[in-house]
Amino acid sequence: MDKIIIEARVNELATRKGNPHVPFLPGEIIADAKACHDEGAAIVHYHGRADDGAPDHSPAFYLETNAGIRAQSDILIHPTLGYVANDADALGRFAAVEEMMKSAETAPDFAPMDCGSVNVDWWNPEEGRYDTTDLIYKNSTGTLMHFAERIAHYGLKPYLVSWNVSFTRQIEQFLKMGVLREPAYICFCMTDEIIFAGHPGTEAGLDAHTAFLPEGFRTVWTVVNYKGDLFELTEKIIRSGGHISIGLGDYAYRDGARNMTNAQVIAKVVAQAQSLGRDVASAAETRDILKMPTVRIAA
Amino acid sequence: MDKIIIEARVNELATRKGNPHVPFLPGEIIADAKACHDEGAAIVHYHGRADDGAPDHSPAFYLETNAGIRAQSDILIHPTLGYVANDADALGRFAAVEEMMKSAETAPDFAPMDCGSVNVDWWNPEEGRYDTTDLIYKNSTGTLMHFAERIAHYGLKPYLVSWNVSFTRQIEQFLKMGVLREPAYICFCMTDEIIFAGHPGTEAGLDAHTAFLPEGFRTVWTVVNYKGDLFELTEKIIRSGGHISIGLGDYAYRDGARNMTNAQVIAKVVAQAQSLGRDVASAAETRDILKMPTVRIAA
Numbered sequence: 001m002d003k004i005i006i007e008a009r010v011n012e013l014a015t016r017k018g019n020p021h022v023p024f025l026p027g028e029i030i031a032d033a034k035a036c037h038d039e040g041a042a043i044v045h046y047h048g049r050a051d052d053g054a055p056d057h058s059p060a061f062y063l064e065t066n067a068g069i070r071a072q073s074d075i076l077i078h079p080t081l082g083y084v085a086n087d088a089d090a091l092g093r094f095a096a097v098e099e100m101m102k103s104a105e106t107a108p109d110f111a112p113m114d115c116g117s118v119n120v121d122w123w124n125p126e127e128g129r130y131d132t133t134d135l136i137y138k139n140s141t142g143t144l145m146h147f148a149e150r151i152a153h154y155g156l157k158p159y160l161v162s163w164n165v166s167f168t169r170q171i172e173q174f175l176k177m178g179v180l181r182e183p184a185y186i187c188f189c190m191t192d193e194i195i196f197a198g199h200p201g202t203e204a205g206l207d208a209h210t211a212f213l214p215e216g217f218r219t220v221w222t223v224v225n226y227k228g229d230l231f232e233l234t235e236k237i238i239r240s241g242g243h244i245s246i247g248l249g250d251y252a253y254r255d256g257a258r259n260m261t262n263a264q265v266i267a268k269v270v271a272q273a274q275s276l277g278r279d280v281a282s283a284a285e286t287r288d289i290l291k292m293p294t295v296r297i298a299a
Numbered sequence: 300m301d302k303i304i305i306e307a308r309v310n311e312l313a314t315r316k317g318n319p320h321v322p323f324l325p326g327e328i329i330a331d332a333k334a335c336h337d338e339g340a341a342i343v344h345y346h347g348r349a350d351d352g353a354p355d356h357s358p359a360f361y362l363e364t365n366a367g368i369r370a371q372s373d374i375l376i377h378p379t380l381g382y383v384a385n386d387a388d389a390l391g392r393f394a395a396v397e398e399m400m401k402s403a404e405t406a407p408d409f410a411p412m413d414c415g416s417v418n419v420d421w422w423n424p425e426e427g428r429y430d431t432t433d434l435i436y437k438n439s440t441g442t443l444m445h446f447a448e449r450i451a452h453y454g455l456k457p458y459l460v461s462w463n464v465s466f467t468r469q470i471e472q473f474l475k476m477g478v479l480r481e482p483a484y485i486c487f488c489m490t491d492e493i494i495f496a497g498h499p500g501t502e503a504g505l506d507a508h509t510a511f512l513p514e515g516f517r518t519v520w521t522v523v524n525y526k527g528d529l530f531e532l533t534e535k536i537i538r539s540g541g542h543i544s545i546g547l548g549d550y551a552y553r554d555g556a557r558n559m560t561n562a563q564v565i566a567k568v569v570a571q572a573q574s575l576g577r578d579v580a581s582a583a584e585t586r587d588i589l590k591m592p593t594v595r596i597a598a
Contacts, residue, residue, distance in 0.1 A: 118415065121440045142433050166463045170418060196469060197465050198464075204510050208511070212499070
């Protein structure tokens with residue numbers, strides 16, 4: 001069984017109400033990336049955030065943050081394209097990555113492709129109603145093909161997010177077309193509690209993803225529980241040969257009464273993996289497992 | 300186990316290249332509805348089509364067709380809201396139904412709600428590529444709440460289509476909110492061969508739907524295989540207590556070298572259900588199984 005790849009998902013759109021350790025600004029994200037690397041994370045995923053926590057998708061944010069992360073460790077960098085907060089056309093959504101590719105110091109290692117479209121409204125469990133009613137995360141086939149072309153052009157690794165079986169089937173078609181290359185790195189994005197866009201973060205929810213991994217193609221899969229406690233599934237994932245993507249961006253993890261830091265969440269995953277006999281992949285080993293290409297800086 | 304509800308899906312967007320018996324015009328649909336009723340179908344679902352097969356979502360088409368179907372039998376009527384061919388706003392997409400509700404002769408019994416959003420591009424298996432790259436079937440939460448309100452207002456039964464687990468989870472939230480009422484009638488729309496938007500039409504594909512039926516709510520479920528052969532699953536569905544929605548709209552069904560008619564497809568399902576000991580529900584029995592409300596004509 002491959003060594004386990006652990007990705008730190010440090011902030012997403014999470015507020016500090018649930019956990020005050022969520023990093024927003026470049027310096028905070030850079031510090032968290034280093035701390036998570038030192039605990040065993042091979043990949044860091046982050047969203048640009050303003051000091052009040054609002055999304056900040058300016059290229060400048062990503063350039064500063066990527067350069068700062070690179071200067072401190074070899075952790076692999078996986079930025080966002082902006083989720084529903086960036087509802088531009090395909091070129092606009094990829095613009096920040098194009099800027100990042102102008103220098104080796106600021107280039108990431110992955111770029112995400114959420115391989116389909118899905119309603120992503122926020123549920124309010126106290127009120128028993130939706131807080132939003134118009135959020136469709138739209139990723140058309142044409143937009144995804146643009147992303148795939150640019151990702152391949154730059155030698156980045158596509159980080160393929162699947163929210164449901166429809167997404168996984170689209171990934172399979174892209175593999176058949178050669179739009180994507182093996183091994184496909186697929187993240188099963190499960191959701192709970194305040195968003196029901198993905199499968200539930202249960203054993204059944206995971207089984208209903210892995211049953212549809214593209215046949216006849218080499219795939220590597222990791223799991224997220226967005227807004228749910230992924231530790232309910234980590235033992236199953238570790239034993240099944242899957243990988244783990246986790247952090248305060250997804251869930252306000254606690255250890256008893258104490259708010260955990262991202263680094264503490266990573267340390268807990270590492271300890272569980274090792275206790276189950278599975279070693280943790282370094283950043284270099286992750287590049288090898290995922291057969292990552294060589295990044296090409298823009299001319 | 301309830302008697303089995305059989306729905307004839309007579310035309311959808313199917314061409315006559317695959318099977319020349321696909322009905323397009325009102326008179327053709329009316330004749331097929333009667334023939335399917337006589338073989339045991341309790342529900343008929345159709346799309347308005349011009350004589351060249353192009354979509355025709357003019358209210359006049361639906362008024363004429365519904366009235367003609369009503370005049371010949373008590374088969375329950377389930378029109379479309381236009382699928383991706385009708386990309387209007389929520390009011391615009393429901394406009395044809397509002398027109399149908401002005402008279403008992405033209406009122407349908409169901410109105411559909413596809414409970415989520417999904418990419419629905421067409422795959423070209425000969426060329427190994429997508430023929431379309433921009434088709435997102437967009438059904439926002441707000442649009443669905445508008446449909447649900449109007450459907451309840453008129454005493455119609457919502458026909459809840461689920462293309463993947465994300466859709467089923469949205470149905471569950473609507474049940475929690477009271478936006479939908481029990482029993483929820485859910486159609487698992489599986490897809491094959493030239494569209495990969497739904498689960499595959501396999502036992503695993505069906506299991507990955509039924510595993511997520513909303514807990515704590517009464518549900519009744521039926522199954523479609525859009526562009527695949529549903530007969531590969533009908534025995535499992537019949538034995539599992541599910542219902543069957545099938546017709547030339549989905550697949551160019553053949554009996555050996557002979558192109559089947561919609562009525563012949565229905566007769567084949569009826570024979571299989573009876574051979575497995577499951578009786579077929581009449582239209583009146585279907586109203587009872589689904590606890591269908593009384594239709595209220597617009598004032």
